[in-house]
Amino acid sequence: MRFLSMCCGVKSVLVISVFMVLPLVGFADETDEIYALIEQDRLSDAMRQTETLLRDAPEDPALLFARAVIAEKNGSNREAVEIYKGLTLSHPEMLEPFNNLAIHYARTGDYKAAITTLEQAMQSNPSIATAYRNLTAIYAQLASVAYRKALNSDTPLEPLELASLEKLDSSTSGSSQNPPILVASVQNYITESLGQNSSSEDDQPTNEAADRTKKTSAADSVESKPESETKSGPEPEPESALQQVQAVVVESAPTTVKAPDPEKVEKAAEAIPEPAVIAAVTPTVEAKQVAEDIAAQKQALINHIKSWAEAWSDRDVDRYLSHYSERFKPRDNLTLEEWKKQRYGRLRWREFIIVKPSKYSISIEGKSATVDFSQYYKSERFEDTIRKTLEFNKEGNRWLITKELI
């Protein structure tokens, strides 16, 4: 399916190429026969055969899938859709039902549902999802390079960070050293994947690094590149934007899921269904990484609150205020400036302050988070323990407080 929207009076074009995907899962002998019948257009025979086999194995996904395919060929779209839907729930690891379901949605003009379904298909296979996200990130990077040239832009490129997969999708375990991966340069990518000649002997990324990238980079699993090409192509201009992209070190350490571009992250978060749901069905490496990432974010939030409490206890107002976002909304309709002044007074007047947070309850949603915790407070005049809620917004790499509730 291609979906391109064009500028300047060129109409958007939507072409749907329908590829019915047949399942690759087992039960070869029995289903082979069914598909042979389908191919010969002997649909009722195929159906009869399928029904017979289903009697023994009513939940067999391959048979159910075959039945849906036959139903579709018979024009029973509704039945096919129901089976596909069921299979996406019972066997989310199978790409084919998602794909064919998406085709159905697209045919009926519901492109949104089609897109969501295809995205779910990829999400159902975290490796593919990661590879797809990496591919997308590279395309976005290439687009950025082109835009910078087109528009003489001084806006720096975002560093290209790609998620690597350290383990095979199966339960096969192996030790992972998480070596930093040198992205072999976008120029390489362009020249190789587009089949252009690279000719000059440049001292761009080393062969070793490039090789390593080939073996480990997720993008590589999608893009086939000629194996012999390890040198980077010639640089047309010495200060080319492409060069800036080169030699970007991609961290492959635990937080592999993080995407570099905040905008992209937001979009990905919107577009891709909650990864945790998938993880529940198929606990995989990817899910673990998501979990690890979330754990890291939670720790960052706790550290932030601890540091906030320390600054408060030290009556270091500047440091205390540095934990708040510029978008922080004070209570009592105070402006941020008025509130800051008030805090200077309140903190500085005390002989001593002790603030101790504990018992955190954290929820993170994309770039915002809410932390509910127990706050012990003591000063020369007052002592209590309350339940406090802080709302956070992630700005750059830091979580900052946007709202404070008691």
Added chain:
Amino acid sequence: MKLSRIISSLVIAVTTSGHAVAESRYEREVITSVDNLKNADFRYSLKSLEDLVDKYPNSKLGYLVMGDLLAARAGSMDLVERYADDQLQLAGLRDELYYRWQTQTGNSPAARGLVPANLIASAPSERYILAADASQSRLYVFENTGTSYLLIKDYFMTIGKEGMGKNKEGDLRTPEGVYFVTTYLRGEELPERYGPGAFPINYPNEYDKKLNRTGYGIWIHGTEPENYNRVPLASDGCLSLSNDGFLDIQQFISVDGSTPVIISSGFNWIKPDQKAVLSQPAHTLLEQWQKDWESMDTDKFLSHYSPSQLENYDTFAARKYQVNKSKRFIEVDLNNVSIYSYPGNANMMVVSFDQEYRSNNHHSVTQKRQYWLRKAGKWQIIYEG
């Protein structure tokens, strides 16, 4: 339409020099690569854009379309905004693509065989006429065949940052009117941004001066090396072409005043066979002026001149009365007549000719230019020189 376009391109390719091919080929390649986005798959589209920017590394348009394609593939169509430090450049490139697309798909009036109504008559010495249509960002070259006008070539063109309607110095606008190329400036003597050379035109012309328009240095020139061409609104008032375009258009330009450059915000395009009908009144007018001069009836002759608009009308009239007293006969022949109606002012014409004047006591050959203005239905000369 497409086929005729291809054929005409082939004709152009075989009849003109190498640069011609470069400019039109560039445009064709840009538009083809855009067309591919509709018709071909992602890989092929990207490849053709890669080839394009490889061949024309200063094609901002190529990079923009490539960026759009990749951004679409990446699912972030608004990515462009991050790099649009200069919104005008972005909008300009989109406009450029639109204009080039219009031309390449045969949608321009010239491609449909129409000619600007402003071209009424051209002297044989004016072999080529340059017609700049700002509404299409296009500079056309018409060949004067004596009986009609034939489209020879056309180029994407950039005008002033502030558009058309130059009025005063530094307003970054391009003048609208009838001008002539005055000279040639070699690129080596110019700053890089003018490209391989420049052809200044006679802005401010006599009419502009009459209206107290200021400014100077309106040229037809090339482009700085960083860009294949500039976006539609990007000069200080000049007409800027791609360097390929400039090197090609040179062959049609003479610096002896015989290359008219008619610049319009948007021409009225008409069929060539309508032209004779529309231009007849202008010819009649000029003939009447000639006859009335030969008749030695000074009042009748002077009725062609505007007492309020013509500078020093009283002195001029007094002198005519004086001179005509001594005449027994006057013969006036007009050669090399050219008549252009004024863009942006349908009530004005610029008439140029070589005038051979013979009388019982005088004989002279003079090049003359007149500006005729119609007021209350009556055409009168407001400038003569």
